Amino acid sequence: MVAHTKFAPQIKIPATYMRGGTSKGVFFRLEDLPPEAQEPGAARDNLLLRVIGSPDPYAKHTDGMGGATSSTSKTVILSRSDKADHDVDYLFGQVAIDKPFIDWSGNCGNLTAAVGSFAISNGLVDASQIPENGICTVRIWQANIEKTIVARVPITDGEVQETGDFELDGVTFPAAEVQVEFMDPAADDGEGAGAMFPTGNVVDTFNVPGLGDLEATFINAGIPTIFVNAEAIGYNGTELQGAINEDPQALQMFESLRAHGAVKMGLIDDVAEAANRQHTPKIAFVAPPQDYMASSGKQIHATDIDVLVRAMSMGKLHHAMMGTAAVAIAAAAAVPGTLVNLAAGAGDRTSVRFGHPSGTLQVGAEAKQVNGEWTVTKAIMSRSARVLMEGWVRVPGDCF
Structure with missing residues (x-):
């Protein structure tokens, strides 16, 4: 029994x-x-x-x-x-x-x-x-x-x-x-300096083993995010999930990039700590507009968008775009000289339509300089x- x-x-x-x-x-x-x-x-x-x-x-x-x-x-x-x-x-x-x-x-x-x-x-x-x-x-x-x-x-x-x-x-x-407004989305370091750009620069160069020196925009807006140019890491910006998520070496590369970027941003002291901070920072790569087929089969034309963006979330390429990363994209696009702004054609802009694996999304941001430091007062997007x-x-x- x-x-x-x-x-x-x-x-x-x-x-x-x-x-x-x-x-x-x-x-x-x-x-x-x-x-x-x-x-x-x-x-x-x-x-x-x-x-x-x-x-x-x-x-x-x-x-x-x-x-x-x-x-x-x-x-x-x-x-x-x-x-x-x-x-x-x-x-x-x-x-x-x-x-x-x-x-x-x-x-x-x-x-x-x-x-x-x-x-x-x-x-x-x-x-x-x-x-x-x-x-x-x-x-x-x-x-x-x-x-x-x-x-x-x-x-x-x-x-x-x-x-x-x-x-x-x-x-x-x-x-x-549903319209969502992220008020004063930039991080606050408590000292009023370098809050949105933790290094104080809109573009930095940092070293990642195996990749060498890379240009990046480190931004704290919506969520801490590291932007790099797609071309610099061997991509063109039109990738869908399979191109990265089915490539173990690519995933390892992105995690290494994210970990070293997190140290540069001051979020962690050592790259080993990144394993216990999977949600932040995000890593994204950008490129100028070009035609591509979205994951749904929908044709996206270069003329439909201002910039291409792909972002990693929890170690995998996101199927669309995280809302917080969209805030970071809006904020970075609004500040002249960031990698996002440059890929979008440079200049002053209050909104940007970007292409992601599932299609397109328009986001807006209001950026201004206060005492020589860039800040974003509001980022807006529509969701449901x-x-x-x-x-x-x-x-x-x-x-x-």
Whole structure:
């Protein structure tokens, strides 16, 4: 007779599965989490890892809510904000797929588009602020990077309007447009110097073993990002995911580049530390416009875009573009002399349309010089968001 072993039963936690921009993730209200997971720490991380299904040596997330890509291995915790002039606090966790690790060092710009919608629908925004019909302005405190983001969410008959005809390359179906404004997106080093450009320069040269000296633009806007020229690393800027993600040597090269760039940016002291900081910084490569076929089969013409950009996320080429990296692109394009600005044809610009693997995206930024230092006051883009499923997630009661 087989001995009966008693295991802890599953518990259920209120949750919403949402798409925001070209990402999707599991959204929670802070108050709905088990008490042990309402504070940062091991219990919270272990719970969210189990929700997503990480670490998964099979890289499938079969036993969790994750989608086994950087765009779909995400968690969000929201609560009413106690900060003046803010409605909701937004905390983002990027969950590693193959290791027991959650990176809390940055934001997800795509999921930001879903934060306002969730907050309105889940009682985190005062009813007096929600019009019967029109636009509800939700002021978000992004807790990871301590920045303000404003989401403008369409409302119909007092409810969030999710359906619409706004099309976003990288997303299969149209939906309602949500405008997202990233206020003062540049990093603040606390000393007012070199905040957006951590080295104080719009272009630097740095050495990467195996690649030699490379030109790069290091920028802290939206998310810390390293821009290099595609040609300098052997690419043309029209690559799709397979060209890089199926090439182990390329992935290793990009990670080395990212690690050495992170040291140059002052984010880490030694390249070995980069392994525990997968979400930031991002590494991206740029090139002047040229024709290419997007991953959907859509033909993109050089005349459709100002610049080509490809970006790595969590060690792989992103299928479209991270929202935070799009902020970095907008900011860099607005500052004369950066590699992004030069690839886009140089000069002054307040918006840029860039080509990514799934298509194109237009982003805008307002840049100015203050005491000789460049800063960006606002970056704007349009996204869409939609609830995919709501109810409860279930996890073993002893997993955290």
